[in-house]
Amino acid sequence: MTDSNPSFLGRISLAVSTFFSILGDGEFAAGVLRLRKGGAVGAAAASAAPAPTPAPAAAPAPAPQRVPTLKEASPDAALQLLGLLQRDARFIDFVEEDIKSYSDADIGAAARLVHDGCRATLREHFTIRPVRDEAEGSRVTLAEGFDATSVRLTGNVVGKAPFSGSISHRGWRVDEVRLPKLTSSHNAKVIAPAEVEL
Numbered sequence: 001m002t003d004s005n006p007s008f009l010g011r012i013s014l015a016v017s018t019f020f021s022i023l024g025d026g027e028f029a030a031g032v033l034r035l036r037k038g039g040a041v042g043a044a045a046a047s048a049a050p051a052p053t054p055a056p057a058a059a060p061a062p063a064p065q066r067v068p069t070l071k072e073a074s075p076d077a078a079l080q081l082l083g084l085l086q087r088d089a090r091f092i093d094f095v096e097e098d099i100k101s102y103s104d105a106d107i108g109a110a111a112r113l114v115h116d117g118c119r120a121t122l123r124e125h126f127t128i129r130p131v132r133d134e135a136e137g138s139r140v141t142l143a144e145g146f147d148a149t150s151v152r153l154t155g156n157v158v159g160k161a162p163f164s165g166s167i168s169h170r171g172w173r174v175d176e177v178r179l180p181k182l183t184s185s186h187n188a189k190v191i192a193p194a195e196v197e198l
Contacts, residue, residue: 018032079191089117089118092192094110097110125178126176135170136168136169144161144162146163
């Protein structure tokens with residue numbers, strides 16, 4: 001496995017940790033958003049931005065672009081989901097286990113159990129649907145004004161809409177969330193309590 005081509009399990013771990021970092025850290029989420037839009041992240045963004053060219057005196061000044069307001073995400077829901085994944089799929093136990101000494105067959109058997117538990121948890125607490133109804137590989141045309149938060153263009157992106165291409169991933173969206181209600185005394189940071197057998 002290399003940094004440029006992580007293994008499947010490495011990508012799972014990276015995706016999950018990034019998911020929770022985005023939910024819990026507004027600055028990190030803003031950096032990911034800038035990166036997805038092709039910009040640089042952090043201090044590199046400021047230094048990489050080209051100096052604006054002064055407009056000719058006769059040209060009207062462009063209208064200032066509205067800067068999106070970033071909302072602070074409460075980590076409680078992310079911690080609750082992580083607790084549910086641990087309870088039903090032993091997710092954290094699996095991710096935190098050093099798997100270097102295990103055979104691929106052992107890892108595959110464990111991954112099957114974790115997969116089944118994660119899938120059951122997601123289906124119990126979320127209604128998840130594909131963003132696009134077409135089959136992967138289908139040809140589509142995106143008209144001008146398409147929802148760029150729901151569809152990400154990849155490959156050779158040149159010019160303006162309409163764009164024609166094939167669906168490489170249908171995407172996912174959450175239509176409904178059904179997380180359990182928590183008491184005011186619940187400590188969301190305790191994902192799974194320690195167990196003491198008597």
